[in-house]
Amino acid sequence: MDPRSSPTARSAMRCVRLLLGCTSAAELLGTVLAEGPGWITGEGSALYLLDSAGMLRLSASHGLPDWAHERYSVVDPAGDLPAATALRLRRPHLLSPERTSAEYPNGNAGMGTGMGTGMVAVVALPMIVDERPLGVLALALAHRGTVPRRDLDVLETLADACAHRLGYLLEHARADSRAHEEQENAAGAFAGRGGASNGVRPGPGSADGDPAAATAHPLLSLAVRAAGHGAFERDLVTGETHWDAQALRLVGRSAPEGGGPSAAPALDLVVHPEDLPDVQAALAEVLATGGPYRIRYRVPRRGGGVIRIEETGEVMLDVHRRPVRIAGLIADLDHGRAAGERPPGGRSAADGEAGEAGGASAAGARSALLLALTRALSRAVTVRDVTTAVTDIARPAFGAASIVLDLVDEGRLLPVSHTVYGGARRTELTRLADLSEGVMQRALARSAPLFSEPARRGRGRGSARPGGPPAAASGDEDGSGGPLTPAAWAVLPLIASGRQVGSCLITFATERAFGREDRTLYSAFAGILAQSLERARLYDTHHQRATELQRAMLPRTLPRLPGIASAARYLPSTEGMQIGGDWYDLLRLPDGLVGLVIGDVQGHNAEATAVMGQLRSGLRAYATDGHDPAATLTRTSRLLTELDTELFATCLYLTLDPADGALRAARAGHPAPVRVTADARAVELELPGGPPLGVAPDLPYPLAVEHLPPGETLLAYTDGLVEDREEDYDESVQRMLGGLELWARNAGPVRVEPGPALERLADLLTLNVTERRSRPDDVALLLLHRLSAVH
Numbered sequence: 001m002d003p004r005s006s007p008t009a010r011s012a013m014r015c016v017r018l019l020l021g022c023t024s025a026a027e028l029l030g031t032v033l034a035e036g037p038g039w040i041t042g043e044g045s046a047l048y049l050l051d052s053a054g055m056l057r058l059s060a061s062h063g064l065p066d067w068a069h070e071r072y073s074v075v076d077p078a079g080d081l082p083a084a085t086a087l088r089l090r091r092p093h094l095l096s097p098e099r100t101s102a103e104y105p106n107g108n109a110g111m112g113t114g115m116g117t118g119m120v121a122v123v124a125l126p127m128i129v130d131e132r133p134l135g136v137l138a139l140a141l142a143h144r145g146t147v148p149r150r151d152l153d154v155l156e157t158l159a160d161a162c163a164h165r166l167g168y169l170l171e172h173a174r175a176d177s178r179a180h181e182e183q184e185n186a187a188g189a190f191a192g193r194g195g196a197s198n199g200v201r202p203g204p205g206s207a208d209g210d211p212a213a214a215t216a217h218p219l220l221s222l223a224v225r226a227a228g229h230g231a232f233e234r235d236l237v238t239g240e241t242h243w244d245a246q247a248l249r250l251v252g253r254s255a256p257e258g259g260g261p262s263a264a265p266a267l268d269l270v271v272h273p274e275d276l277p278d279v280q281a282a283l284a285e286v287l288a289t290g291g292p293y294r295i296r297y298r299v300p301r302r303g304g305g306v307i308r309i310e311e312t313g314e315v316m317l318d319v320h321r322r323p324v325r326i327a328g329l330i331a332d333l334d335h336g337r338a339a340g341e342r343p344p345g346g347r348s349a350a351d352g353e354a355g356e357a358g359g360a361s362a363a364g365a366r367s368a369l370l371l372a373l374t375r376a377l378s379r380a381v382t383v384r385d386v387t388t389a390v391t392d393i394a395r396p397a398f399g400a401a402s403i404v405l406d407l408v409d410e411g412r413l414l415p416v417s418h419t420v421y422g423g424a425r426r427t428e429l430t431r432l433a434d435l436s437e438g439v440m441q442r443a444l445a446r447s448a449p450l451f452s453e454p455a456r457r458g459r460g461r462g463s464a465r466p467g468g469p470p471a472a473a474s475g476d477e478d479g480s481g482g483p484l485t486p487a488a489w490a491v492l493p494l495i496a497s498g499r500q501v502g503s504c505l506i507t508f509a510t511e512r513a514f515g516r517e518d519r520t521l522y523s524a525f526a527g528i529l530a531q532s533l534e535r536a537r538l539y540d541t542h543h544q545r546a547t548e549l550q551r552a553m554l555p556r557t558l559p560r561l562p563g564i565a566s567a568a569r570y571l572p573s574t575e576g577m578q579i580g581g582d583w584y585d586l587l588r589l590p591d592g593l594v595g596l597v598i599g600d601v602q603g604h605n606a607e608a609t610a611v612m613g614q615l616r617s618g619l620r621a622y623a624t625d626g627h628d629p630a631a632t633l634t635r636t637s638r639l640l641t642e643l644d645t646e647l648f649a650t651c652l653y654l655t656l657d658p659a660d661g662a663l664r665a666a667r668a669g670h671p672a673p674v675r676v677t678a679d680a681r682a683v684e685l686e687l688p689g690g691p692p693l694g695v696a697p698d699l700p701y702p703l704a705v706e707h708l709p710p711g712e713t714l715l716a717y718t719d720g721l722v723e724d725r726e727e728d729y730d731e732s733v734q735r736m737l738g739g740l741e742l743w744a745r746n747a748g749p750v751r752v753e754p755g756p757a758l759e760r761l762a763d764l765l766t767l768n769v770t771e772r773r774s775r776p777d778d779v780a781l782l783l784l785h786r787l788s789a790v791h
Contacts, residue, residue, distance in 0.1 A: 012037060012157060012158065015031060015032065015035040015036045015158060015161075016157060016158065016161045019031050019032070019162055019165055020164070022165055023169065024060075025049060025166065026047075026060035028047065028060070028165060028166070029047045029060040029137070030060075030062070030316075032045075032137070032139070032158055033062055034316075036154075036158060037151070037154060038142075038724075039141055039151070040139050040140070040141060040142075041141065041142050043062065043063035043140055044062070044063045044064065044140045045061065045062045045063065045138060045139045045140055046061040046062075046064065046083075046138045047059050047060040047061070047135065047136070047137050047138070047162070048137075048138070049135040050077075050087075050133060050134060054077065055075065055076060056075040056076075056077055056084065056087065056135060057073065057074055058072060058073045058074070058075075059135070082095060083124045083136040083138055085124065086124035086136055086138075087126045087135075087136050089126075090126050090128060090133070091126065092123055092124065092125050092126075092152060092156060093124045094121065094147060095121065095122045095123075121140070121141040121142075121147060122138065122139070123138070123139055123141060123152075123155060124136050124137075124138045125137045125139070125156060125159035127160075127162055127163035127166065128163055129163045129164055129166075129167035132167070134163055134166050134167060135166070137159045137162055139155070143735065143739070228246070228331070228332065229246065229329040229330065229331045230245075230247025230249070230250045230330045231246070231327075231328070231329055232244070232247050232313070232327070232329075232330065233326070233327045234264075234326040234327070234396075235324070236324050236325060236326065236396055237324055239402075239509075242264065243264045247264075250299075250307070250330055250331075250332050251265070251270050251299045251309070251330075252301055252302050252307075265510075266399055266508070266509065266510040266512075267279065267280075267399040268399055268510075269510060270299055271298070271299065272297060272298035272299065272300055272306060274298075274365075275298050275365075276297075277366040278295075278297065278368070279297050280369045280397045280398065280399070281365060281368035281369035281372050281397075282295045284372035284373055284394070284397040286315050287315055287323045287376075287392060287393045287396060287397060288372070288375065288376045288379075288389075288393050290315045290316065290321070290323060291314060291315060292313070293313060293315065294310065294311070295311050296311070297311070307332055307333075307334050308332070308334050309330050309332065309333065310330070310331045310333050311329075311330045312328050312330075313327060313328020313329070314326070314327060322388065322392050323392050323396075326396075363517075366520075366521050369397065369521070370524055370525065370528065373393065373394055373397070373525060373528065376389045376394070377389050377390075377528060377529065377532040380532055380536060381536065382536050382540055382543075383416060383536045383537055383540055384420065386529070386533055386536045387405055387416055387417055388420045390403050390405060390529065391403060394525070394529075395506075398506060399508070400506045400507060401509040402428075402429060402432060402486075402505075402506075403504065403505070403506050403507075404417050404429060404432055404433045404504070404507075405503075405504050406433065406437075406502050406503045406504075406505075407501065407502040408500050408501060408502050413440060413441055413444070413503060415429075415430065415433035415434075417433070418433065432505075432507070433505075436491075439491055440491055440503035441503070443492070443493045443503055444494075444500055444502075444503045446493070447493050447495060449490060449491060449493065449523055449526065451489075451490050451514045451519065452488050452489045452490070453511075453512070453513050486507030486508055486509070487508055487509055487512075488507070488508040488511050488512045488514075489505060489506060490505075490506045490514065490522050491503060491504070491506075492522055492523070492525070492526035493526065494526055494529055494533060495526075495530055496527075496530040496531045496533070496534040497534065501530045501534050501537075502533060504526060546606055546609065549606070549609055553583065553612060553613040553616060554584070555568075555584070555585060555586070558586045559586055559588055561586070561588060561594050561658075562658060563592075563786065564594055564656070564658055564786055564787060565754035565755045565758055566783060566784050567758035567759050567761070567762045568780075568781065568782045568783070569762045569763075569765070569766050569779070569780070569781050570582065570584070570779065571720075571766060571778065571780075573604050573777055573778050581601025581602065581603060581604075581609060581611060581612040581647075581649065582598075582599070582601075582612070582718045582720065582778035582779065582780035583599050583600075583601075583612050583615075583616050584597060584598045584599075584780050584781075585597040585598075585616060585619075585620060586782065586784075587620060587623055587624065589624060589626075589655060590624070590626055591657075592657065592658065592659065594655065594656045594657075594658060594784070595623050595653065595655050595656075596652075596653070596656065596714070596782060596784055597616075597619060597652070598651070598717065598718065598780060598781075598782050599612070599615065599616075599619075599649055599650060599652070599670065599718075600650045600670070600719065600720075600778070600780070601647055602647045602648050602649065603647055604777075607645065607647065608647060611640070611643060611645050611647050612649075614639075614643060615640060615651075615693070618635075618636055618639045619632060619633075619636045619653065622635045628655070628664060628666075628703060629653040629655060629664055629665055629666035629701075629703060630666040630700065630701045630702060630703035632653055632666070633651060633666045633667075633668050633690070633693065633701045634699075634700050634701055636651065636693055637668065637693040637694055637695075637699075637701075638697045640693045640694035640697075641694050641697045647694070648692040648694040648695050649668075649692060649694060650671075650693070651670055651692075651693055652665070652666075652667050652668070652670040652672075652673060653665070653666055654666070654673070654714075654716075656708060656714075656786065658786060661708045661710065661786060662705070662707060663705070663706040663707060663708050664703060664705055664706075665685070665687050665704050665706065666687075666689075666690070666701045666702065666703055666704070667688070667689035667701070667704075668690050668691065668692055668701060669689060669690070669692035669693075669695075670692075671717060671718070671722075671733075672685050673685050673687070673714050673717075674715040674717075674737065674740060675708070675712060675714055676712060676713040676714075676715065676740050676741075676744050677712055678709065678712055680741055680744035681741060681744075682737040682738075682741045682744065684733075684737075687704045687706075688704060689701075689702075690702065708786050709786070710786050710787065710788040711785075711786065711787075711788045712785070712786055713744075713758070713783060713784065713785045713786075714783070714785075715740065715765075715781065715782075715783055716782045717765075717779075717780065717781040717782075718777075718778065718779060718780045718781070720777030720779040720780070721765065721780075721781055722735075722736050723777055736765070740761075743761055743764060754785050754787060758783045761783060762781065765781060766779065766781070
């Protein structure tokens with residue numbers, strides 16, 4: 001196969017293209033984490049730039065705690081931290097998982113800072129352009145052993161792309177503004193608000209604390225000003241939106257005196273009312289998928305008439321594919337003329353334009369918005385998925401400040417919307433849910449939506465206030481004070497199939513009036529949301545029951561058997577019903593023998609789980625009757641053919657005599673076990689195998705005889721541990737073997753504390769699996785260590 005066609009190569013090439021278009025250090029780091037190979041884990045990654053004093057200054061990071069930012073914001077290149085070593089030697093500096101755990105024991109920190117993430121490999125990559133060092137890119141890797149040369153080449157390529165882009169940006173920054181002559185100041189500017197995507201955090205001393213410094217940077221303003229465009233940025237996590245002076249002028253708003261960015265007016269105050277549903281529908285579509293978009297709409301002029309605006313931007317996703325940031329430009333299609341005026345010798349910008357106001361009715365646009373929201377909610381499987389869709393797509397599409405979602409649980413409302421947030425935002429939503437509990441219960445009891453319209457109270461058409469809005473609950477009766485007091489809100493009862501599902505509070509930061517069409521739109525959204533939640537709750541209930549069934553069929557704990565230490569792990573699939581047929585067992589056999597069983601039934605559904613339970617019971621019975629592994633598998637295969645199922649299963653069964661290390665094993669289409677030797681080698685046992693259970697019931701299985709010396713370890717696993725859609729299976733196995741050898745070379749405590757050492761190894765083996773975006777297969781593993789004579 002051509003290596004250029006591999007998923008890793010494609011990912012790396014796309015990442016390089018995107019890196020060459022980044023405008024900040026934080027955006028560079030975020031692009032590497034979001035678009036680079038999946039084995040770059042992200043947590044604890046950092047980007048350092050050299051300042052004018054020759055020190056490495058933290059300019060962007062991901063997953064670093066506050067104390068790490070304070071302690072390691074500046075690194076001396078003459079020191080012994082990984083970032084300093086890489087820059088000094090001008091080559092990648094690698095640390096193994098054990099070194100990061102032993103030398104940098106702080107749990108969630110960063111590679112470049114000299115603090116480990118524990119049980120992950122780390123690499124510090126120097127960024128050098130034309131022999132001139134610019135900084136260091138530090139990344140956490142999912143590798144558990146030696147990093148292959150091909151992967152190291154990919155990392156160096158990404159670091160080179162970052163270096164060339166930073167070199168270009170720094171040179172143009174200095175040429176364009178005397179205020180950015182020193183590299184330290186330029187580095188700070190480039191660590192600005194571009195890092196909001198992918199959860200990347202600008203480093204201390206960056207321009208993030210001063211939006212004007214970040215947004216008014218010459219690189220941003222040069223081309224934008226020349227074209228007469230305005231620039232904007234919206235943080236979808238915090239809801240903060242900033243427009244530059246030109247963007248504000250384009251929509252007829254006053255620009256701040258200093259010329260920097262300003263908080264943007266609400267969407268409904270800018271866009272023409274007839275075009276607003278179209279804009280909301282387009283936003284809902286692109287928020288669900290991410291990527292670039294282009295929308296056109298009218299903006300009313302204060303003196304009358306309208307101007308036509310084209311908004312071009314991009315929705316940026318984090319590593320979990322959730323939208324976190326929008327950035328882009330807005331342009332005046334009429335070039336300052338009133339809409340309908342024709343440019344000299346040409347046509348009006350509106351002539352022949354499809355999709356602009358007047359091309360589709362407002363009713364059709366609202367239908368498009370509902371359709372976009374319906375599509376987003378239809379992809380949600382669990383209640384958490386529904387809540388995430390509401391938070392990530394419906395909230396920004398509606399232009400809402402917050403959405404509080406409560407579910408009916410045993411007759412009371414239980415808030416769930418805060419679960420998809422972190423930090424202060426979660427606390428804020430929890431507080432808002434508490435304040436609004438009364439009005440949400442009242443709306444649900446009346447089965448009718450409630451709308452607050454402060455802007456219309458003075459005309460005698462006040463808010464629907466029975467039960468009190470959130471403002472009243474906080475003691476703020478005028479609805480205009482305090483960070484948790486919305487200026488307008490809507491409470492929607494969620495009812496599906498005649499059953500009360502929950503209640504939804506949508507709050508707005510600016511006053512608005514809810515017309516008849518708006519009320520119809522929100523009521524229709526409530527119906528769609530209620531049905532999605534009802535379906536998701538049913539799925540969650542079925543999944544919980546199936547998971548409990550599967551857990552009940554697996555051993556709750558491993559038996560304590562003389563002469564051995566053991567550890568096991570089981571991880572369900574994250575796709576489908578998230579259950580399957582993987583199982584393991586550790587058996588106490590006659591004559592002091594120990595039996596190890598691990599198997600995998602085809603499929604990921606309740607039937608696979610049920611078949612697994614029957615096979616586990618049958619095999620245990622045959623084994624405890626004294627049959628050897630080969631005879632046991634033969635009988636179990638016949639049992640599977642007699643069951644009313646078309647499923648088959650793979651299985652490995654071996655017995656160990658702890659007294660002399662005699663090992664007897666048989667294999668039915670299952671991966672071979674791995675032996676970790678005393679001299680730190682990891683090798684697969686060469687066991688002749690037979691077909692999977694249930695395929696050829698009359699065919700006997702060969703019996704293999706091996707020996708396990710004291711102090712050595714066996715690993716038995718199902719293929720979900722190593723299978724990766726983006727990597728060849730054999731390469732994944734070799735990667736795992738390398739990780740085992742790395743562990744063995746540093747696993748001194750296994751001789752003193754074999755139990756805890758095996759538990760750490762089990763965590764190490766499954767860490768790579770848990771870091772994947774999806775887990776299409778179950779994972780089971782069983783570790784068995786033969787104790788030395790002293791035990």
